[in-house]
Amino acid sequence: xxxxxxxxxxxxxxxxxxxxxxxxxxxxxxxxxxxxxxxxxxxxxxxxxxxxxxxxxxxxxxxxxxxxxxxxxxxxxxxxxxxxxxxxxxxxxxxxxxxxxxxxxxxxxxxxxxxxxxxxxxxxxxxxxxxxxxxxxxxxxxxxxxxxxxxxxxxxxxxxxxxxxxxxxxxxxxxxxxxxxxxxxxxxxxxxxxxxxxxxxxxxxxxxxxxxxxxxxxxxxxxxxxxxxxxxxxxxxxxxxxxxxxxxxxxxxxxxxxxxxxxxxxxxxxxxxxxxxxxxxxxxxxxxxxxxxxxxxxxxxxxxxxxxxxxxxxxxxxxxxxxxxxxxxxxxxxxxxxxxxxxxxxxxxx
Amino acid sequence: xxxxxxxxxxxxxxxxxxxxxxxxxxxxxxxxxxxxxxxxxxxxxxxxxxxxxxxxxxxxxxxxxxxxxxxxxxxxxxxxxxxxxxxxxxxxxxxxxxxxxxxxxxxxxxxxxxxxxxxxxxxxxxxxxxxxxxxxxxxxxxxxxxxxxxxxxxxxxxxxxxxxxxxxxxxxxxxxxxxxxxxxxxxxxxxxxxxxxxxxxxxxxxxxxxxxxxxxxxxxxxxxxxxxxxxxxxxxxxxxxxxxxxxxxxxxxxxxxxxxxxxxxxxxxxxxxxxxxxxxxxxxxxxxxxxxxxxxxxxxxxxxxxxxxxxxxxxxxxxxxxxxxxxxxxxxxxxxxxxxxxxxxxxxxxxxxxxxxxxxxxxxxxxxxxxxxxxxxxxxxxxxxxxxxxxxxxxxxxxxxxxxxxxxxxxxxxxxxxxxxxxxxxxxxxxxxxxxxxxxxxxxxxxxxxxxxxxxxxxxxxxxxxxxxxxxxxxxxxxxxxxxxxxxxxxxxxxxxxxxxxxxxxxxxxxxxxxxxxxxxxxxxxxxxxx
Numbered sequence: 039x040x041x042x043x044x045x046x047x048x049x050x051x052x053x054x055x056x057x058x059x060x061x062x063x064x065x066x067x068x069x070x071x072x073x074x075x076x077x078x079x080x081x082x083x084x085x086x087x088x089x090x091x092x093x094x095x096x097x098x099x100x101x102x103x104x105x106x107x108x109x110x111x112x113x114x115x116x117x118x119x120x121x122x123x124x125x126x127x128x129x130x131x132x133x134x135x136x137x138x139x140x141x142x143x144x145x146x147x148x149x150x151x152x153x154x155x156x157x158x159x160x161x162x163x164x165x166x167x168x169x170x171x172x173x174x175x176x177x178x179x180x181x182x183x184x185x186x187x188x189x190x191x192x193x194x195x196x197x198x199x200x201x202x203x204x205x206x207x208x209x210x211x212x213x214x215x216x217x218x219x220x221x222x223x224x225x226x227x228x229x230x231x232x233x234x235x236x237x238x239x240x241x242x243x244x245x246x247x248x249x250x251x252x253x254x255x256x257x258x259x260x261x262x263x264x265x266x267x268x269x270x271x272x273x274x275x276x277x278x279x280x281x282x283x284x285x286x287x288x289x290x291x292x293x294x295x296x297x298x299x300x301x302x303x304x305x306x307x308x309x310x311x312x313x314x315x316x317x318x319x320x321x322x323x324x325x326x327x328x329x330x331x332x333x334x335x336x337x338x339x340x341x342x343x344x345x346x347x348x349x350x351x352x353x354x355x356x357x358x359x360x361x362x363x364x365x366x367x368x369x370x371x372x373x374x375x376x377x378x379x380x381x382x383x384x385x386x387x388x
Numbered sequence: 389x390x391x392x393x394x395x396x397x398x399x400x401x402x403x404x405x406x407x408x409x410x411x412x413x414x415x416x417x418x419x420x421x422x423x424x425x426x427x428x429x430x431x432x433x434x435x436x437x438x439x440x441x442x443x444x445x446x447x448x449x450x451x452x453x454x455x456x457x458x459x460x461x462x463x464x465x466x467x468x469x470x471x472x473x474x475x476x477x478x479x480x481x482x483x484x485x486x487x488x489x490x491x492x493x494x495x496x497x498x499x500x501x502x503x504x505x506x507x508x509x510x511x512x513x514x515x516x517x518x519x520x521x522x523x524x525x526x527x528x529x530x531x532x533x534x535x536x537x538x539x540x541x542x543x544x545x546x547x548x549x550x551x552x553x554x555x556x557x558x559x560x561x562x563x564x565x566x567x568x569x570x571x572x573x574x575x576x577x578x579x580x581x582x583x584x585x586x587x588x589x590x591x592x593x594x595x596x597x598x599x600x601x602x603x604x605x606x607x608x609x610x611x612x613x614x615x616x617x618x619x620x621x622x623x624x625x626x627x628x629x630x631x632x633x634x635x636x637x638x639x640x641x642x643x644x645x646x647x648x649x650x651x652x653x654x655x656x657x658x659x660x661x662x663x664x665x666x667x668x669x670x671x672x673x674x675x676x677x678x679x680x681x682x683x684x685x686x687x688x689x690x691x692x693x694x695x696x697x698x699x700x701x702x703x704x705x706x707x708x709x710x711x712x713x714x715x716x717x718x719x720x721x722x723x724x725x726x727x728x729x730x731x732x733x734x735x736x737x738x739x740x741x742x743x744x745x746x747x748x749x750x751x752x753x754x755x756x757x758x759x760x761x762x763x764x765x766x767x768x769x770x771x772x773x774x775x776x777x778x779x780x781x782x783x784x785x786x787x788x789x790x791x792x793x794x795x796x797x798x799x800x801x802x803x804x805x806x807x808x809x810x811x812x813x814x815x816x817x818x819x820x821x822x823x824x825x826x827x828x829x830x831x832x833x834x835x836x837x838x839x840x841x842x843x844x845x846x847x848x849x850x851x852x853x854x855x856x857x858x859x860x861x862x863x864x865x866x867x868x869x870x871x872x873x874x875x876x877x878x879x880x881x882x883x884x885x886x887x888x889x890x891x892x893x894x895x896x897x898x899x900x901x902x903x904x905x906x907x908x909x910x911x912x913x914x915x916x917x918x919x
Binding site: 086087090092093099101102137138139144147199203206207210211214218219220223224227228335336337338340344345348353 | 416420422428430431432517585588589601603604605606607609627629630631632633635636639640642643645790791792795796799835837
């Protein structure tokens with residue numbers, strides 16, 4: 039301590055919020071750099087040839103060589119990576135190797151579609167998953183607990199494409215309650231001006247209720263499907279956290295003092311699992327924001343998951359890297375947001 | 389989705405459908421055509437650059453060309469489009485096209501010979517992937533202003549030597565032959581790119597449809613061009629929606645939310661064909677499935693061994709099982725529906741015959757490597773061949789890999805046997821004759837990786853000269869006979885075991901008529917469709 043005191047002497051110490059900001063930014067930079075490096079290397083060593091993807095199988099060797107050089111693939115890996123980082127620092131993710139559009143434009147188009155779907159999905163997951171988990175813990179061993187267990191088990195174990203197709207078949211094909219694949223019906227395409235890229239929001243901004251209703255009928259099923267998978271995870275984790283709390287001494291004390299069961303559960307136990315729940319929900323949300331490839335394929339939802347997958351299979355590495363940056367940023371921002379919420383809910387974290 | 393998953397899904401849908409009929413179906417409007425298709429291969433809609441199926445579908449409907457393949461009469465070959473007539477000079481090197489009068493672009497600008505010349509010159513100068521379709525006639529960026537020029541209402545093309553007129557005109561029906569509106573395109577030029585950047589996502593044509601929007605991996609929307617010289621199409625709006633999953637396409641079709649589903653797998657075709665109001669349309673497409681034997685291999689280069697392999701394919705067994713409805717037996721390098729295509733399929737699955745041929749060649753106990761890309765149907769064909777070969781003492785080691793892994797070795801002449809697919813580039817027999825049966829320099833140094841004959845180290849004997857002769861033959865009937873003769877010799881002598889030709893199955897509502905995906909020679913056309 040003495041040494042610390044001496045070295046700190048005479049130096050103007052920075053306010054804590056500046057230190058925190060610098061540390062956070064540094065952490066973001068290092069994480070993003072690492073993420074880009076790993077993705078970049080994987081992209082270069084994987085057995086997919088971006089040149090073939092562009093010139094086609096039957097191109098002559100000279101055409102192949104020309105494009106190989108044009109893409110800078112003749113340069114050492116580290117040099118290629120350096121060029122890429124330089125461009126990213128200038129907010130230039132390059133152009134898609136295949137469709138020749140700026141990657142940033144593509145991402146601006148597909149990410150809002152995923153954001154809209156994931157947000158509605160996580161909403162379902164929270165609204166249904168948390169109460170279900172709490173009930174399962176409070177009524178441990180009862181039929182409610184068993185139902186919750188089965189619901190979660192089905193959510194964990196059913197292939198999402200199968201559940202999605204069955205949902206489409208029943209609710210769209212047979213009952214006709216919801217819209218089919220796609221974000222909006224064919225008569226509503228391009229009806230509202232794109233402001234946020236999220237059709238529900240854009241329809242609200244345009245006060246176009248017909249488009250809103252149609253878009254909602256299309257999003258409800260894939261969102262419910264994603265919500266179900268989040269629900270399965272959130273409800274099981276909630277149950278586990280709650281069981282730990284309900285066996286704690288302060289809960290026994292509260293009960294002994296005559297507090298109602300409702301207050302014991304919701305005002306004490308649930309209050310104390312908020313921080314853990316935030317982590318679980320943030321992780322679920324981040325996973326949904328990565329884009330659920332199969333859900334997007336089944337529902338013809340042009341989101342970031344199918345965008346990155348298509349790009350990967352087509353060896354379009356600029357698009358893959360651009361998408362990875364966005365997904366990485368989403369994770370980091372959600373982490374930061376979670377940290378902030380910790381501090382709001384838990385004084386010890388301040 | 390793997391085969392098991394497909395089966396599971398198909399069975400589940402089938403069960404549910406049998407238990408309950410669909411709710412009252414919607415129906416698309418009578419003047420609108422809605423198509424579900426995989427359009428994630430569209431990388432550009434500039435006709436000088438576009439070389440993928442879905443992109444070429446757009447171009448075919450948005451742009452007119454000098455000559456056209458009529459979707460209602462594809463067997464007739466090219467017909468006049470923007471060029472009303474043409475004359476060929478005595479030396480066979482110059483073709484003079486007379487342009488149709490009174491035709492306008494979507495912009496309202498008149499279509500002139502100058503626009504046609506600009507379009508072809510532009511394609512040659514930009515030199516994108518499909519440019520070889522034009523440059524094979526000797527057009528280069530340096531000479532293009534002299535060899536492709538407008539004179540009043542005529543367009544004059546001068547080739548570097550005499551070619552069959554049908555060869556030149558067939559090539560002009562390809563996407564790269566589209567005529568663009570020079571004024572509109574050049575008004576959008578940036579840094580001398582001849583409007584390339586702009587035309588990748590916009591259109592400047594005079595075809596039956598105007599492009600309203602193209603959203604990558606989402607949709608393409610077209611509306612009919614009221615001033616189209618051939619009359620405005622009956623379908624006033626065409627919407628092509630990207631629907632990746634076969635089962636989703638089937639649901640949309642059976643619900644009546646789309647008119648045509650273009651990518652149903654065999655299970656969904658079978659299911660949809662039983663649904664009320666749905667019919668299935670089959671068309672032969674250009675893709676061929678083939679085996680190729682590397683002639684550097686001492687045993688595989690023996691004529692009897694090459695012949696024996698052609699009897700080791702269970703053509704009918706595969707066609708009737710895992711390839712059902714998707715492929716037809718075809719043993720010639722020209723796909724059926726091509727000019728001069730042979731319909732002779734002399735080889736059948738005959739283990740004894742193969743054994744006799746191998747014995748005659750003195751081959752006993754051969755072990756070879758077969759390279760195949762990781763596509764389900766190709767792997768299954770490889771496994772079928774592997775089983776058949778084992779019966780005659782040939783051990784086939786299958787190497788499955790990505791395109792990069794397998795094609796790189798194929799192009800470097802390293803594989804013993806390659807199993808793959810090949811599709812034609814333009815609607816003339818030269819497109820396949822010039823790669824399967826043409827190899828002027830078989831040395832490693834030639835590095836002619838674009839030629840399939842070279843990749844398999846095959847000195848074609850006299851076929852190379854015969855292919856060269858066929859592209860210069862002016863008489864159409866004689867030319868057809870030349871290709872029939874080349875294919876006949878090729879079947880017997882070549883190291884290629886051509887097995888199957890792809891069939892495209894479109895499932896559509898029964899009120900849709902005149903639908904055409906363009907067979908093997910061209911792309912889908914919408915303007916003749918009625919409901």
